[in-house]
Amino acid sequence: xxxxxxxxxxxxxxxxxxxxxxxxxxxxxxxxxxxxxxxxxxxxxxxxxxxxxxxxxxxxxxxxxxxxxxxxxxxxxxxxxxxxxxxxxxxxxxxxxxxxxxxxxxxxxxxxxxxxxxxxxxxxxxxxxxxxxxxxxxxxxxxxxxxxxxxxxxxxxxxxxxxxxxxxxxxxxxxxxxxxxxxxxxxxxxxxxxxxxxxxxxxxxxxxxxxxxxxxxxxxxxxxxxxxxxxxxxxxxxxxxxxxxxxxxxxxxxxxxxxxxxxxxxxxxxxxxxxxxxxxxxxxxxxxxxxxxxxxxxxxxxxxxxxxxxxxxxxxxxxxxxxxxxxxxxxxxxxxxxxxxxxxxxxxxxxxxxxxxxxxxxxxxxxxxxxxxxxxxxxxxxxxxxxxxxxxxxxxxxxxxxxxxxxxxxxxxxxxxxxxxxxxxxxxxxxxxxxxxxxxxxxxxxxxxxxxxxxxxxxxxxxxxxxxxxxxxxxxxxxxxxxxxxxxxx
Amino acid sequence: xxxxxxxxxxxxxxxxxxxxxxxxxxxxxxxxxxxxxxxxxxxxxxxxxxxxxxxxxxxxxxxxxxxxxxxxxxxxxxxxxxxxxxxxxxxxxxxxxxxxxxxxxxxxxxxxxxxxxxxxxxxxxxxxxxxxxxxxxxxxxxxxxxxxxxxxxxxxxxxxxxxxxxxxxxxxxxxxxxxxxxxxxxxxxxxxxxxxxxxxxxxxxxxxxxxxxxxxxxxxxxxxxxxxxxxxxxxxxxxxxxxxxxxxxxxxxxxxxxxxxxxxxxxxxxxxxxxxxxxxxxxxxxxxxxxxxxxxxxxxxxxxxxxxxxxxxxxxxxxxxxxxxxxxxxxxxxxxxxxxxxxxxxxxxxxxxxxxxxxxxxxxxxxxxxxxxxxxxxxxxxxxxxxxxxxxxxxxxxxxxxxxxxxxxxxxxxxxxxxxxxxxxxxxxxxxxxxxxxxxxxxxxxxxxxxxxxxxxxxxxxxxxxxxxxxxxxxxxxxxxxxxxxxxxx
Numbered sequence: 003x004x005x006x007x008x009x010x011x012x013x014x015x016x017x018x019x020x021x022x023x024x025x026x027x028x029x030x031x032x033x034x035x036x037x038x039x040x041x042x043x044x045x046x047x048x049x050x051x052x053x054x055x056x057x058x059x060x061x062x063x064x065x066x067x068x069x070x071x072x073x074x075x076x077x078x079x080x081x082x083x084x085x086x087x088x089x090x091x092x093x094x095x096x097x098x099x100x101x102x103x104x105x106x107x108x109x110x111x112x113x114x115x116x117x118x119x120x121x122x123x124x125x126x127x128x129x130x131x132x133x134x135x136x137x138x139x140x141x142x143x144x145x146x147x148x149x150x151x152x153x154x155x156x157x158x159x160x161x162x163x164x165x166x167x168x169x170x171x172x173x174x175x176x177x178x179x180x181x182x183x184x185x186x187x188x189x190x191x192x193x194x195x196x197x198x199x200x201x202x203x204x205x206x207x208x209x210x211x212x213x214x215x216x217x218x219x220x221x222x223x224x225x226x227x228x229x230x231x232x233x234x235x236x237x238x239x240x241x242x243x244x245x246x247x248x249x250x251x252x253x254x255x256x257x258x259x260x261x262x263x264x265x266x267x268x269x270x271x272x273x274x275x276x277x278x279x280x281x282x283x284x285x286x287x288x289x290x291x292x293x294x295x296x297x298x299x300x301x302x303x304x305x306x307x308x309x310x311x312x313x314x315x316x317x318x319x320x321x322x323x324x325x326x327x328x329x330x331x332x333x334x335x336x337x338x339x340x341x342x343x344x345x346x347x348x349x350x351x352x353x354x355x356x357x358x359x360x361x362x363x364x365x366x367x368x369x370x371x372x373x374x375x376x377x378x379x380x381x382x383x384x385x386x387x388x389x390x391x392x393x394x395x396x397x398x399x400x401x402x403x404x405x406x407x408x409x410x411x412x413x414x415x416x417x418x419x420x421x422x423x424x425x426x427x428x429x430x431x432x433x434x435x436x437x438x439x440x441x442x443x444x445x446x447x448x449x450x451x452x453x454x455x456x457x458x459x460x461x462x463x464x465x466x467x468x469x470x471x472x473x474x475x476x477x478x479x480x481x482x483x484x485x486x487x488x489x490x491x492x
Numbered sequence: 493x494x495x496x497x498x499x500x501x502x503x504x505x506x507x508x509x510x511x512x513x514x515x516x517x518x519x520x521x522x523x524x525x526x527x528x529x530x531x532x533x534x535x536x537x538x539x540x541x542x543x544x545x546x547x548x549x550x551x552x553x554x555x556x557x558x559x560x561x562x563x564x565x566x567x568x569x570x571x572x573x574x575x576x577x578x579x580x581x582x583x584x585x586x587x588x589x590x591x592x593x594x595x596x597x598x599x600x601x602x603x604x605x606x607x608x609x610x611x612x613x614x615x616x617x618x619x620x621x622x623x624x625x626x627x628x629x630x631x632x633x634x635x636x637x638x639x640x641x642x643x644x645x646x647x648x649x650x651x652x653x654x655x656x657x658x659x660x661x662x663x664x665x666x667x668x669x670x671x672x673x674x675x676x677x678x679x680x681x682x683x684x685x686x687x688x689x690x691x692x693x694x695x696x697x698x699x700x701x702x703x704x705x706x707x708x709x710x711x712x713x714x715x716x717x718x719x720x721x722x723x724x725x726x727x728x729x730x731x732x733x734x735x736x737x738x739x740x741x742x743x744x745x746x747x748x749x750x751x752x753x754x755x756x757x758x759x760x761x762x763x764x765x766x767x768x769x770x771x772x773x774x775x776x777x778x779x780x781x782x783x784x785x786x787x788x789x790x791x792x793x794x795x796x797x798x799x800x801x802x803x804x805x806x807x808x809x810x811x812x813x814x815x816x817x818x819x820x821x822x823x824x825x826x827x828x829x830x831x832x833x834x835x836x837x838x839x840x841x842x843x844x845x846x847x848x849x850x851x852x853x854x855x856x857x858x859x860x861x862x863x864x865x866x867x868x869x870x871x872x873x874x875x876x877x878x879x880x881x882x883x884x885x886x887x888x889x890x891x892x893x894x895x896x897x898x899x900x901x902x903x904x905x906x907x908x909x910x911x912x913x914x915x916x917x918x919x920x921x922x923x924x925x926x927x928x929x930x931x932x933x934x935x936x937x938x939x940x941x942x943x944x945x946x947x948x949x950x951x952x953x954x955x956x957x958x959x960x961x962x963x964x965x966x967x968x969x970x971x972x973x974x975x976x977x978x979x980x981x982x
Contacts, residue, residue, distance in 0.1 A: 018538025021531065022512050029515055033523070037712035038730030041511065044768075045727075048508025052542065222527035237535075240528030278534070 005068035006078060009085055010279060016056055017278040021237040023049045028235040028242050032227045036112070043108035050104040057092040077281060080462045084280035087162060094147030095140055103136045107407040114405035115230065121395040123376055126405070131372045133407045134365055141366055141409075153366045156410030161286035161417070163464055169359065169413045172420055175479045176352045181386075184349050187337040187490040194332035197315070197324035200249040209318045210245065210259045213311075217263050217297065217445045219243075224266060231402045232258050234265035234294075238277035241266040252319070253333060254345065257298055264297030265290060267449065271457025282460045285468055287411060291418020292425060293456065299348055299419065300426040300485070301448055303334045306440040314443075335489055341383065341391040342400055349490055350387060352419065357382040358401075358412040366409060421469065423482035425456065428473040495558035496568060499575055500769060506546055507768040511727040513539045518725040518732050522717045526602070533598035540594045547582040567771060570952045574770035577652060584637030585630055593626045597897040604895035605720065611885040613866055616895070621862045623897045624855055631856055631899075643856045646900030651776035651907070653954055659849065659903045662910055665969045666842045671876075674839050677827040677980040684822035687805070687814040690739040699808045700735065700749045703801075707753050707787065707935045709733075714756060721892045722748050724755035724784075728767035731756040742809070743823060744835065747788055754787030755780060757939065761947025771951045775958055777901060781908020782915060783946065789838055789909065790916035790975070791938055793824045796930040804933075825979055831873065831881040832890055839980055840877060842909065847872040848891075848902040856899060911959065913972035915946065918963040 023046055030042050066089060069082050110129035117126040141152035148155055150165070157164040211226060224241035236242035243262040245255060268284055276282030284290050301307055308330040315325045323329065337347050343354040361378055364370035370378055379398040383389050391397035403411050429451040430436050436447045455472040469477045513536055520532050556579060559572050600619035607616040631642035638645055640655070647654040701716060714731035726732035733752040735745060758774055766772030774780050791797055798820040805815045813819065827837050833844040851868055854860035860868055869888040873879050881887035893901050919941040920926050926937045945962040959967045 015538050015541075018535045019542075021535045022516060022539060025519055025535070026512060026515055029519060033715065033717075035712055035715055035730060037710070038727070041727055041729045045508045045511045045515070048505050049512060051505075052509075220527070222525055224525055225523065227523075237528070237531055239531045240525060 003072045005065045006072050009065050014278045016053055019049050019053050024237050031229040039112045043105050047101045047104045051097050051101045054097050054100045062089050081279050081281035084461050094144040106132045106136055110405045118395055118399045121393045123394040137407050137409050153363050160411050161288040195324040195329050201252040201319055203247045205318050206247050214263050216443050218267055218449045219263050234262045241269050260302045261294045261298040264294035268293040271453045272460045285461045287414040288417035291414050292421035295419045296422035296426055305331050306437045310443040339387050339389050341389050341396045352416045353386045355412050355416040357386050362409045420479055420482040423485045424473050427481045493562045495555045496562050499555050504768045506543055509539050509543050514727050521719040529602045533595050537591045537594045541587050541591045544587050544590045552579050571769050571771035574951050584634040596622045596626055600895045608885055608889045611883045613884040627897050627899050643853050650901050651778040685814040685819050691742040691809055693737045695808050696737050704753050706933050708757055708939045709753050724752045731759050750792045751784045751788040754784035758783040761943045762950045773951050775951045777904040778907035781904050782911035785909045786912035786916055795821050796927045800933040829877050829879050831879050831886045842906045843876045845902050845906040847876050852899045910969055910972040913975040914963050917971045
């Protein structure tokens with residue numbers, strides 16, 4: 003196993019570098035002073051360039067060939083498959099292009115922060131054009147090397163193996179069913195009382211930390227901080243969630259923290275002995291989103307958990323009628339068409355994703371120019387959601403993804419929701435007391451099932467195999483639509 | 493200039509990696525959850541190993557040879573000299589040893605944090621033994637390569653060119669004069685009132701930030717945070733000072749922040765066009781300490797500035813008799829023998845350094861074992877300072893330096909104090925209104941002189957040339973002893 007072992011050592015080093023980059027990215031979002039952006043861009047570009055050189059080192063291809071003939075166990079063979087994937091992907095791109103994208107995305111992100119605040123798309127435009135141009139170049143080069151269409155090559159970056167036919171197959175039933183379901187749910191729902199603040203930030207933090215701990219988050223191996231755009235970052239053994247606080251609001255920010263906790267628990271549940279190898283990574287971003295959405299949508303917005311949460315809210319902020327369990331259920335299942343994706347409810351959310359999926363495909367395929375984006379956004383919103391955003395700030399500039407070059411990411415949110423429903427159905431079939439335990443705020447039965455059936459496998463299997471093994475069926479929209487029906491139309 | 497240009501690009505990349513490591517180190521001290529230590533150690537070891545490989549790449553030596561024949565201007569020639577220095581130093585050590593030291597120091601630092609708190613030297617001992625063993629190996633290897641004695645090779649790491657004869661020449665007059673001066677000053681001093689707290693942490697932070705800004709610190713390019721052991725870290729354009737707050741105390745913690753600000757301003761004043769090259773680095777740690785000590789001891793503890801500070805303290809915390817200018821002067825020039833270096837006054841501090849200088853030489857030369865350190869510490873403290881520490885927590889374990897492998901660093905504190913006095917004497921001779929401006933809290937005349945005469949030169953010259961050019965004389969103890977005489981015995 004000489005060749006395989008040599009590859010393992012090389013990828014272990016790569017994991018050191020990617021971990022360093024993950025911490026630098028977290029720092030940039032959470033703590034870095036704004037004047038340091040150019041320097042940070044240089045550091046991140048240096049790390050990207052080095053990682054790229056290491057994966058594409060002239061002997062890596064030969065080592066992979068040689069390792070194929072070595073006797074490997076199941077995990078090692080899967081690790082070699084993931085190494086090959088990383089190598090094929092990396093050798094498709096010249097190092098100059100990799101560094102250029104990192105630098106452009108870094109600059110564009112910083113401009114976006116100001117441009118969004120100022121509702122100034124014109125300021126963002128040249129930077130976004132540069133990011134799109136470089137992303138198209140890289141998609142074309144990767145696609146040529148991997149035998150994929152350019153946009154599929156972008157999908158594959160975030161969820162290996164994912165392609166447009168799969169997305170289209172899963173999105174079609176949603177596009178068909180959701181608009182009518184939204185109408186139906188909107189007309190049936192009873193109004194919910196909105197909790198009255200202020201909700202002091204320190205108490206919000208305390209409650210968030212207590213609930214995270216309850217779900218299974220270990221603060222000896224992680225942090226909760228603040229950033230403009232909440233995310234889950236960090237490295238294995240150091241999981242860093244961010245959120246934002248507003249004294250006037252508790253309902254959605256609390257659920258945001260529980261969502262990110264789902265991401266962090268997936269990372270924390272990856273098998274210790276493989277965390278520094280490609281096979282030890284999470285199995286793609288659709289699976290990642292399934293873990294956050296399962297925690298948020300299936301577990302934490304369930305009537306069982308909301309009954310428990312009612313008591314916690316009353317204890318933390320003082321009781322009020324809005325904290326009654328029935329009201330919390332109404333509040334957390336309110337359906338409302340709106341312009342903002344991250345504020346969207348479970349039922350309208352997929353329609354926000356469909357819009358982004360359409361637009362980013364068109365951008366990458368050259369059918370849409372960056373200059374045309376704001377108008378295309380507005381007309382798409384009107385068509386899919388019946389909403390016209392008041393400005394670009396709450397329209398096309400609302401998300402960080404495109405400014406940082408994360409084209410091909412958006413579909414994973416909805417694929418994650420679909421997978422979450424299917425996993426949850428399988429979990430409660432296997433462990434019937436999962437939902438009743440949530441009444442006591444006990445997540446152990448649910449987390450145990452997820453650890454055994456999802457987390458522990460890391461990237462040992464391809465996503466379709468993982469889903470089939472965990473749920474007994476290929477990924478489909480049945481469980482998700484049934485869940486929505488039950489929750490919003492029963 | 494092909495060879496020189498190739499070297500410049502290589503060192504630019506190195507600067508990206510060392511910047512990444514600097515941020516990871518800051519994060520480890522300020523924000524990292526404790527369970528992440530092993531992972532962070534791996535990341536830092538990976539970065540160190542890569543930097544080492546880059547400097548020692550097989551063609552670097554030949555490029556340096558070739559660049560010597562190219563036509564270079566003064567800065568470029570100095571840059572080549574510093575590159576050569578880095579290369580010679582790095583090629584002395586095998587990469588395995590570099591990674592082993594980084595890893596051992598990282599682990600030892602974490603153990604030290606707990607062991608110090610628990611006054612448990614036995615817990616620290618095996619980790620410190622490992623660090624000492626690896627440091628001795630590396631000092632011997634570096635010394636052999638650079639033609640230096642092992643301990644001189646360690647001194648040279650922090651202040652290039654520094655050796656024991658120089659340290660001994662400068663320390664001898666201090667060892668001779670200080671004990672009697674301490675006695676004399678102690679018997680003359682009038683007691684000072686200690687300000688009565690509490691001093692709310694938020695107000696302390698506000699005052700610290702206001703004073704830092706006044707001195708010239710730019711918060712768009714830096715931060716002020718909290719850590720157990722205050723330090724100045726970060727990277728060019730992102731200067732990160734840490735401190736610690738105690739509601740009962742303001743006197744020493746405030747001065748600590750002003751001290752670290754002196755470090756940060758040196759970094760911020762290095763010439764922009766050279767910050768990613770070796771010649772753009774600070775000119776060694778003795779010079780670095782001179783910048784912090786000049787700011788703290790010469791400027792901020794002067795009667796002129798303390799008159800200004802009196803008003804700021806009264807405004808921030810409410811007036812009290814202890815905030816009267818005369819009392820502040822007495823307070824900030826109180827002489828008291830004590831066990832803790834970082835709490836020591838200006839007059840006793842060098843004696844703490846002399847002890848450490850003796851002990852670390854003996855450790856590196858094999859004349860003293862780690863197991864014997866606590867006893868050697870106690871007897872040295874009795875001899876030099878007439879003080880016996882109550883325990884190892886306030887004795888041999890008080891400093892972070894040895895646990896992180898920073899042997900050879902301590903002498904720089906006192907060399908810095910000596911240099912600070914000499915620079916300050918030259919500055920006020922050249923710009924007579926420096927001290928009077930401090931009465932208004934105006935640091936611009938002082939900072940301007942330092943930027944022109946110290947900061948702007950970075951590592952263009954060797955330290956002796958820099959000192960001679962700035963002050964018209966070689967480094968000596970006259971200015972320092974005259975300053976102490978004036979302040980404590982006049």
